[in-house]
Amino acid sequence: MWQQVINQRVLQYNTPFTFSHLFRSSIITVNAALNTDPAFPFGKRSYKLAATLFPIFYSSETGLNKGDPRRLYLGNRQIAFNNPFSYAYNIEIYIHLWTPQLDLTIWESDEEVNIDTTIKLERIQSSLNSIETKIDNINQTST
Structure with a gap:
């Protein structure tokens, strides 16, 4: 069963932003959309690549580890992170320069x-x- 865990507008760009939610599922579904009235009137509106996501894993043995990045495209996408030991993790996002903000909705599966x-x-x-x-x-x- 999928649960919505984040529904947030991310305004930062060219700097990392870390979500406070601690994820447990290796697979998440993300809906990334541009605001209909963006703060700055620039950017290619047809460009699909919106951001890059990095999982930051927490392990009692090794501490913090940054995982392999995943590209985030506009629209509704399912993203899988390589997490064979089912560590809890946060997501760090880098929004690409072509857009000043993204409206993000993220769902996580509650299946262990x-x-x-x-x-x-x-x-x-x-x-x-x-x-x-x-x-x-x-x-x-x-x-």
């Missing part, structure tokens, strides 16, 4: 289980079990 992550973790566990079995066999044959 990510099937891709589950499959990866099962494969890792299977590999570890296989390695442990091989080590046990080597130890038994050497004694």
Whole structure:
């Protein structure tokens, strides 16, 4: 189930802005729109690239880590961040110079289980079990 977590006009440009919401889902849906009456009368209104998003992950072991950027285009887009360990994260946004502001609406899924992550973790566990079995066999044959 998708929940709207942010509905905000972002007025800053050429400087980073970090949303206060702490995201938990690796996949978000973002609707980026230009204001119908922008503060400054410049910019290519047909240009689709609106901003760049950076996830800032929080881990108790490593602290803050900036993730790989994702481009944000005008319209309704689904964006996925590489977050295999399901760390909580904030989003830092850089609005491109061609527009002075964006109206953003962001939805987050409340589903905790990510099937891709589950499959990866099962494969890792299977590999570890296989390695442990091989080590046990080597130890038994050497004694």
